[in-house]
Every structure is written in structure tokens, then in C-alpha cells.
Amino acid sequence: MKNKKTSPWKSIRLGFIILLIFVIYAYGFDVTAVTLEELKSETRQESLTRVTRALAKPEIIEYEQTVEVVNAPVYVSCPQGGVTLPEPDTSGPYIVVSPACAEAGEPVTVQGFNFAPNTEGPLRFIPGNDPANIVELGRDNVRTDGDGNFVAEFTLPKGRASDDVQYIRATLSANVGTPRFTQTAKDTWNKIIETVFLALLATTVGTILAIPISFIAARNLMKSVRSPLTSIAFSTLGWPVGMALGIYIVGLVGDFSGPLTGNLLLNIVIVGVLPVAIPVAIRWSLPQEEISTPGPALRTGRMAVILLTVLVSFFGLYQLSGLFRNGGLVLENILGAWGFLGSFLFQLGDILGVLIPVTAALAAGGALSSFLGRIGQRAAEKLPAATVKLLNLIFSALAGATVLGLIGWLVEWLYQIGRPEFTLWGPVTVGAALGLLLAVFSKAKDSLPIGLVIYTVTRTILNTLRSVEALVMAIVFVIAVGIGPFAGVMALGLHTIVSLAKLYSEQVESIQAGPLEAVQATGANRLQTIIYAVVPQIVPPYISYTMYRWDINVRMSTIIGFVGGGGIGFLLQQNINLLNYRAASAQMIAIAVVVSIMDYVSSALREKVV
Amino acid sequence: MLQVKNLTKIYDGGVKALDNVSFEVPKGQFLAVIGLSGSGKSTLLRCINRLIDPTEGQILWDGEDVTAASPEEMRRIRRKIGMVFQHFNLVHRSKVITNVLAGRLGYINPAWSFLNRFPKADVEKAIKQLQRVGIAEKANQRADELSGGQQQRVGIARALMQDPHMILADEPVASLDPVLAHSIMKHLEEINKSDGVTVLCSLHFLDLVHRYADRVIALNQGQLVYEGLPKDIDDKKFKDIYGRDAERVG
Ligand SMILES: Nc1ncnc2c1ncn2[C@@H]1O[C@H](COP(=O)(O)OP(=O)(O)O)[C@@H](O)[C@H]1O
Ligand SMILES: [Mg+2]
Numbered sequence: 095m096k097n098k099k100t101s102p103w104k105s106i107r108l109g110f111i112i113l114l115i116f117v118i119y120a121y122g123f124d125v126t127a128v129t130l131e132e133l134k135s136e137t138r139q140e141s142l143t144r145v146t147r148a149l150a151k152p153e154i155i156e157y158e159q160t161v162e163v164v165n166a167p168v169y170v171s172c173p174q175g176g177v178t179l180p181e182p183d184t185s186g187p188y189i190v191v192s193p194a195c196a197e198a199g200e201p202v203t204v205q206g207f208n209f210a211p212n213t214e215g216p217l218r219f220i221p222g223n224d225p226a227n228i229v230e231l232g233r234d235n236v237r238t239d240g241d242g243n244f245v246a247e248f249t250l251p252k253g254r255a256s257d258d259v260q261y262i263r264a265t266l267s268a269n270v271g272t273p274r275f276t277q278t279a280k281d282t283w284n285k286i287i288e289t290v291f292l293a294l295l296a297t298t299v300g301t302i303l304a305i306p307i308s309f310i311a312a313r314n315l316m317k318s319v320r321s322p323l324t325s326i327a328f329s330t331l332g333w334p335v336g337m338a339l340g341i342y343i344v345g346l347v348g349d350f351s352g353p354l355t356g357n358l359l360l361n362i363v364i365v366g367v368l369p370v371a372i373p374v375a376i377r378w379s380l381p382q383e384e385i386s387t388p389g390p391a392l393r394t395g396r397m398a399v400i401l402l403t404v405l406v407s408f409f410g411l412y413q414l415s416g417l418f419r420n421g422g423l424v425l426e427n428i429l430g431a432w433g434f435l436g437s438f439l440f441q442l443g444d445i446l447g448v449l450i451p452v453t454a455a456l457a458a459g460g461a462l463s464s465f466l467g468r469i470g471q472r473a474a475e476k477l478p479a480a481t482v483k484l485l486n487l488i489f490s491a492l493a494g495a496t497v498l499g500l501i502g503w504l505v506e507w508l509y510q511i512g513r514p515e516f517t518l519w520g521p522v523t524v525g526a527a528l529g530l531l532l533a534v535f536s537k538a539k540d541s542l543p544i545g546l547v548i549y550t551v552t553r554t555i556l557n558t559l560r561s562v563e564a565l566v567m568a569i570v571f572v573i574a575v576g577i578g579p580f581a582g583v584m585a586l587g588l589h590t591i592v593s594l595a596k597l598y599s600e601q602v603e604s605i606q607a608g609p610l611e612a613v614q615a616t617g618a619n620r621l622q623t624i625i626y627a628v629v630p631q632i633v634p635p636y637i638s639y640t641m642y643r644w645d646i647n648v649r650m651s652t653i654i655g656f657v658g659g660g661g662i663g664f665l666l667q668q669n670i671n672l673l674n675y676r677a678a679s680a681q682m683i684a685i686a687v688v689v690s691i692m693d694y695v696s697s698a699l700r701e702k703v704v
Numbered sequence: 705m706l707q708v709k710n711l712t713k714i715y716d717g718g719v720k721a722l723d724n725v726s727f728e729v730p731k732g733q734f735l736a737v738i739g740l741s742g743s744g745k746s747t748l749l750r751c752i753n754r755l756i757d758p759t760e761g762q763i764l765w766d767g768e769d770v771t772a773a774s775p776e777e778m779r780r781i782r783r784k785i786g787m788v789f790q791h792f793n794l795v796h797r798s799k800v801i802t803n804v805l806a807g808r809l810g811y812i813n814p815a816w817s818f819l820n821r822f823p824k825a826d827v828e829k830a831i832k833q834l835q836r837v838g839i840a841e842k843a844n845q846r847a848d849e850l851s852g853g854q855q856q857r858v859g860i861a862r863a864l865m866q867d868p869h870m871i872l873a874d875e876p877v878a879s880l881d882p883v884l885a886h887s888i889m890k891h892l893e894e895i896n897k898s899d900g901v902t903v904l905c906s907l908h909f910l911d912l913v914h915r916y917a918d919r920v921i922a923l924n925q926g927q928l929v930y931e932g933l934p935k936d937i938d939d940k941k942f943k944d945i946y947g948r949d950a951e952r953v954g
Contacts, residue, residue: 380813380815380816381813382812382813382816382821382822382823383808383811383812383813383823383826384811384813385811468776471774471775472774475772475774606796608789608791608792608793609793609794609795609796611755611789611793612787612789612793612794612806612859612862613795613806613809614755614782615753615755615782615785615786615787615872616782616783616786616787616806616807616808616809616810616862616865616866617778617779617780617781617782617783617809617810617811617866618806618809618810618817619775619779619814621814621817621818622809622812622814622817625817625818625820626795626798626802626806626809626817627795627806630795630796630797630798631795631796631797633797634797
């Protein structure tokens with residue numbers, strides 16, 4: 095470093111690096127098949143011209159057309175003794191080739207007469223001696239003047255010499271009447287609408303689910319979540335038991351509600367009354383503010399009312415779902431052109447019907463888990479250490495066995511291994527052993543950093559899923575739910591969840607800690623702290639990221655159809671495969687228009703909100 | 705009555721921020737906590753409402769063991785302890801009134817927080833507290849539109865919303881200019897004298913201590929080095945507290 099001595103090693107190293115770079119790029123060119131030779135070849139250029147010209151004329155608007163098709167004989171390489179051609183029929187449009195024979199590759203003059211004025215079309219060579227042959231060569235356009243005549247130079251194609259007579263054909267057409275949209279334009283419109291709504295749904299669903307996930311994927315919120323092992327084990331057990339209970343009970347509610355949904359009037363009455371009754375019950379059982387601690391009798395009463403209210407609410411949801419479905423069917427029939435509103439209502443009802451058990455399972459699981467967790471917490475605080483240790487040993491083993499057993503069950507269900515020692519007894523034993531070990535080696539009453547564990551697991555899952563491309567997810571979903579926009583929504587939605595959850599959680603991690611601390615100090619619990627100290631701080635970045643994701647989803651939804659995920663991509667790919675470039679061009683234009691409009695709208699919105 | 709017994713806090717990095725600190729604060733006293741920056745004042749105040757869990761020792765408040773309280777008991781204890789911060793710690797993007805109302809959260813049923821609703825009585829109470837600190841007209845402004853002094857008043861109003869029996873003030877005037885500092889200190893003094901609220905306030909300047917505190921404790925590197933009346937801090941005590949090189953001015 096001190097003296098600038100040029101070391102030979104340095105030069106050698108430099109040379110070696112250059113050589114290495116050369117090799118790398120050479121290999122890169124080879125594997126990506128970069129070759130300009132191909133571009134220079136004549137057939138390539140010809141098809142390139144054809145495609146480009148087709149792309150320049152998107153198939154959006156069409157007219158009624160008058161078409162006049164006329165052939166004129168020509169000899170390529172003049173036969174011995176010259177040629178005698180029949181007089182053309184001059185009663186209609188006709189063309190004259192002069193001279194009537196020439197060598198291949200030589201120019202001839204083509205004159206057209208008696209055509210309709212101002213028509214346009216290609217002048218082409220028809221090989222073989224069949225005037226009806228549909229094979230045409232050449233791509234020169236001609237245009238008639240105001241009198242319906244034209245004169246054009248035409249080069250006879252090479253390699254088409256023949257002793258027989260061949261033809262030159264003029265196909266001249268003119269637009270008449272008013273323009274109208276082509277079928278392609280209509281299809282494109284339908285599909286582009288589908289595309290936009292695909293992006294909208296995926297973004298909505300993704301955002302809604304990503305928000306709660308982002309909180310448990312934020313280190314600063316999870317770091318302080320600690321619980322004694324008793325509480326952790328209890329609440330772990332609470333999830334599966336609660337979910338099973340929830341599904342079972344809501345199933346009973348559904349069975350009870352089912353026969354009542356046929357009656358539209360009863361439906362409406364129930365759906366109308368419950369929203370009034372339920373808040374009253376909730377207001378009584380969950381007083382807004384309470385200075386003194388309520389006695390056991392009052393507590394039990396409230397608990398019972400809450401449970402009942404929840405059951406009644408689910409009953410109401412079932413009724414609502416039924417109302418939507420039946421009402422939707424009715425509306426679909428009455429509304430005519432607006433029938434899609436009815437079918438939308440029907441779909442909403444259907445979705446609601448599917449979501450009710452899921453919600454019930456999650457709610458019951460969460461409720462039982464937090465209830466048991468609290469009991470565990472109490473037990474760990476109040477009971478003597480030896481008893482807590484014993485509880486820990488039993489329930490930690492049980493919880494470990496349950497968790498791994500459930501994972502094993504999932505594996506069995508997925509892969510149908512059919513060997514319980516691997517998918518049932520194995521995991522259960524290992525889980526129990528792990529739980530036991532944890533209970534043995536942790537101090538009975540110590541708080542364990544369960545928050546960090548959940549954080550780490552969530553982050554790992556997110557990172558793994560995020561590395562899967564949305565298109566790949568779409569392929570998987572196409573297999574799972576079939577070709578169509580639904581698969582696209584699922585794939586884009588899932589990808590939105592994982593990528594937004596990551597981005598959101600980074601925002602949560604970068605909020606100011608001061609307000610958090612201040613709100614906590616007032617006695618607010620975790621949920622309240624999030625609502626009053628975290629949420630206000632993250633609203634602007636959340637909106638901005640959602641917009642950004644919306645942009646991405648619009649783009650993605652245009653191509654997700656390539657793998658069968660619905661939207662305009664499907665149409666585009668089809669037309670490209672069919673060499674229907676003018677239609678493909680219409681779709682590409684539609685994509686460009688939509689993407690740039692969305693881009694503009696979202697950036698304008700972002701400026702306003704943030 | 706607040707009793708702190710043998711309190712020790714060792715942070716994860718191994719820093720001993722509090723070293724076997726014991727003292728008592730009778731009800732209604734204005735206690736100043738002084739010491740150099742890094743001496744453990746913030747740590748001490750945050751141990752009292754368990755924003756930080758002490759490593760060892762015990763804190764008793766009106767006979768209740770704060771250090772052994774369960775999360776639910778802690779919620780009940782915290783809502784009786786207001787806290788005021790050096791950097792105000794308001795939620796910037798929320799309205800002033802919302803920041804003040806947040807002081808009620810320890811009383812509100814968490815289920816209702818989902819709806820972002822406060823009882824009417826609380827809203828009226830919040831306006832009253834804002835009037836008390838003299839900025840009622842700012843209620844609907846965003847918190848970050850206020851000046852530093854105004855933000856600290858919002859902080860005090862938030863603490864008052866809790867109907868506190870004790871206020872922990874962590875260098876409440878360190879980021880304010882001297883004139884504003886006195887106005888904020890006067891608010892704390894008024895709350896202390898007329899409501900009988902115990903105040904623990906960490907301070908930088910001795911003149912503020914002399915002017916407002918009933919009693920003072922001093923920390924140096926986590927150890928309690930002085931406990932007594934402000935006027936009894938002589939030059940030797942001063943050097944114990946602030947180090948040998950410190951010069952007493954004014
Ligand atoms: N979260 C923390 N992690 C590790 N060390 C900390 C943390 N907070 C404070 N400390 C250290 O503890 C000591 C006391 O800090 P603090 O209580 O903030 O003092 P003061 O408020 O008197 O300035 C300092 O040495 C500081 O570096
Ligand atoms: Mg400090």
C-alpha cells in the first residue's frame with residue numbers, strides 16, 4: 095500500500111479476471127442463444143415484417159367491406175414462341191400484366207381497370223396453374239384512383255419458374271357504412287374487465303389477511319410477549335380443541351338454520367331483528383368501562399350471555415347467507431341486463447356460507463386458547479412450584495404431541511403414506527418427548543419468549559412462500575381449482591398476503607417506540623396498544639404499500655392467464671399461438687392502456703393520501 | 705406509600721443500570737430523582753410501573769407487590785400511575801383529544817377498543833383536562849402540529865385522564881426551554897399539591913429541584929448516592945452525585 099510497486103501478480107490476476115468475465119459472458123450468450131445471424135435471415139425478416147405490420151393494425155374496429163378479386167395470367171420465364179393471352183373480360187374489373195411473360199425476379203407492370211374508386215388491397219402472385227389456389231406470395235399493396243384504375247410495378251418471385259400459366263391476383267376492398275367493434279374488441283373488453291377485478295379481489299383479500307399477519311411478524315411487538323410454560327401449553331391445546339368445538343357447534347347452528355332459510359320473509363325478519371338485539375346484549379355483557387371488579391355471579395352471567403350472543407350471531411349469519419342466495423336468485427331473474435348484480439349477491443351468500451365455519455373455528459380456537467392460557471398463567475402464578483412443574487410436565491408433553499401429531503396428520507393426508515409409525519405414532523412420541531424436555535429443563539414459573547418463537551416461525555413461512563413466483567402459484571392453483579380466474583385470484587391473493595405481510599411488518603418494526611411505551615403505561619393491554627399506538631403510525635405506509643401491490647397485481651393479472659389463471663393473458667396467448675397477430679395486438683394495447691391508467695390513478699391517490 | 709427495596713436491574717447486555725436501590729416515598733410527596741445522564745433514572749422510573757422488569761428486588765405500592773403482579777393485576781396498577789416523558793411520546797398522527805383519551809385505556813374494555821369508541825363521559829373529561837392545562841382549543845388538531853410545550857401539556861392531560869394516584873415524570877422538561885420548563889413544572893406542582901398525587905420526577909437542573917421538590921434522591925451509576933432535602937446538597941454531596949470534575953454554577 096505504501097509504495098506503488100507494480101506487482102506482476104496483480105497484472106496476472108487482472109488478466110485472469112478478464113478472461114473469466116469473457117468466459118462467463120460467452121457461456122451466457124451460448125445458453126441464451128443470442129445470435130444475430132438468425133435475425134438477418136430472409137425468412138425471419140419477412141415474418142418479422144408481417145407480424146409487425148399486423149401488430150400495427152389492431153383488430154378493434156371493422157367495417158362492412160366490398161371486395162373485388164381479379165386474376166390475370168402471367169408466364170414466368172417466357173416460353174418458346176411467345177405467349178398469347180386471352181382478352182380480359184372488360185365488363186367488370188380486370189387487370190393486365192405487361193409484358194405477359196418475364197424471367198423470375200424481373201419486374202412487370204400491372205394495370206387495373208374498372209375497379210371501384212379508392213379501394214385498396216394486396217397484389218399477389220399465385221403459384222401453380224390453378225387460379226383458385228389460396229396460396230399467395232408477395233405483400234405489395236395497391237390503391238385505385240378516383241376512376242377505379244391503378245398502375246403498379248410487380249416483381250415476379252424467384253424460384254417459381256414454370257412452363258404452365260400462373261397468375262397475379264388483385265384483392266381490392268373498400269370500407270362501406272359505419273364502423274363497428276370487432277368480436278375481438280368485445281372479447282378483449284370482457285377479459286380486461288375480468289383482469290382488473292381479478293387484481294382488485296386479490297389485492298383486497300391479500301391486504302385484509304396480511305394486516306394481522308404483519309403484526310405477529312414484527313419483532314418489536316413480539317419480543318415482549320412472554321408466558322410461563324403452563325400458559326403456553328394450555329393455550330396451544332386450546333387451539334385445536336377450540337377449532338373442533340367451533341366447527342361442531344356452528345354445524346349444529348347451521349342445521350338448525352337450514353330449514354328456515356327457504357322462507358324469504360322469515361329470513362328478512364330475522365336478519366332485520368338480530369342487528370338490533372345483538373348490540374344490546376353485547377352492551378350489557380361487555381360494559382365499556384369498569385372501575386370495580388365484578389363479582390363471580392355477574393361474571394358468569396355475562397359469560398353466558400356472550401356465548402349465547404355469539405351463537406345467535408352465527409345463526410344470523412347463516413340466515414344472511416341464505417337470504418343473499420335466495421334473494422340473489424330472484425333478482426337475477428327479474429333484473430334482466432342487471433342480473434349480474436343478483437348473481438353477485440348469490441355469490442356473496444355462498445362465500446359467506448363457506449366463511450362461517452372457518453370464522454367459527456378461528457373464533458372458538460382463539461377464545462378457548464386465550465381462556466386456557468389465562469388459566470395457565472394464573473396456575474403458574476398462584477400454585478406452588480412443584481405443582482406447576484408437574485402441570486408443565488403433563489401438559490407440555492400433551493401439547494407437543496398434539497402439535498406434531500396434527501402436522502403428521504397433514505402429511506398423511508397430503509401424501510397418503512399409510513404408515514402410522516411415521517405419520518402418527520412417530521410424531522406424537524417425538525412431540526411428547528420435546529414437550530417433556532422443555533418442561534424438565536425450564537424453570538417451572540419462568541416466562542418463556544413465546545413471542546419470538548412465533549415471530550421466527552411466521553417470518554420463515556413468509557420468506558419461503560415469498561420466494562415462490564406468483565405464476566408458479568397460479569399453476570398449482572389451476573391444478574387445484576381448475577382453469578379460470580378463480581385460480582388466478584387465489585394465486586395472486588396468496589402472493590399478495592406473503593409479500594405485503596413482509597413489507598407491512600417492516601413498517602411496524604420501524605415505528606417510534608415512545609408512543610407505544612406511553613400507551614402501555616396507561617394500563618392498555620396488547621390489543622389496545624396496537625390499535626392506539628401502532629395503527630395510527632402505520633396507516634400511511636400501509637396505504638402506500640397496498641397501492642404499490644395493486645399496481646403489481648394489475649400487471650400480474652394480465653399475464654397470469656398464460657398459465658390458465660384467467661384474465662386477458664389467456665386470450666393473448668391463444669391469439670399468439672394461432673398467429674392471429676392483429677387480435678393479439680388489440681389485447682396488448684388494452685393491457686398497456688389499463689396498466690398505464692392504473693399507474694396514473696394509484697400514483698395520484700398515493701400523493702393525496704400520504 | 706411507595707417502597708422500593710433492593711432494586712437491581714441488569715440489562716441483557718450486562719449493564720447494571722440499577723444497583724441495590726432502596727428508598728421510600730410517602731403519599732403526596734414530590735420526589736426529585738437526579739443524576740448524570742446514564743445514571744439509571746429512566747430505568748428506575750420504568751421499573752416502578754414495570755415497563756421494565758427489574759432483575760431483583762421488590763416494589764410495594766400501598767402494600768401491593770408490584771413486582772409480583774400478574775398481567776391483569778398490572779393493568780389495574782398501571783392505570784393508577786400516570787407517566788410523563790421527556791419526548792412527550794404522543795401518537796403524532798392522532799388528534800390531541802385521542803391522545804388524551806388514551807389515558808383511559810386501562811379502564812376501557814378492550815373489546816370496545818376495536819370500535820375506537822370512548823364513553824361520552826370520558827370525552828367530556830378529556831376536554832376538561834385539556835382546559836386544565838390550558839390548550840382546550842387544540843383538541844381537534846393533530847398532535848404533531850403542536851409546539852413542544854403544548855405537546856407536554858397533552859402528555860400531562862393524558863396522565864390526568866387516568867385519575868392517577870402517582871405520576872412518574874421522566875425528565876419532563878429536558879427538551880423544553882427554561883420558560884416553558886417552569887410552566888410544565890408548575891402544572892405538576894399544582895397536581896401534586898391540590899390533588900395530592902405523589903410525583904416522582906427526574907430532573908437535570910438543581911434549581912428546578914430546589915424550586916419544586918419536597919425531597920430528592922440521587923443516582924450515580926445505578927447506585928443511590930444521596931437521599932434527603934434539596935437544600936442539604938452541599939459541595940461535597942454535589943461532587944458525589946455529579947462526579948469530581950463537575951462545577952457548581954448558579
Ligand atoms: N434497553 C437497554 N438495554 C441495555 N442497556 C440499557 C438500556 N436502556 C438503558 N441502558 C443502560 O442503562 C444505563 C442507565 O440508563 P438510563 O436509565 O436511561 O439512565 P438515565 O435515564 O439516567 O440517563 C445506561 O448505561 C444505559 O446505557
Ligand atoms: Mg433517561
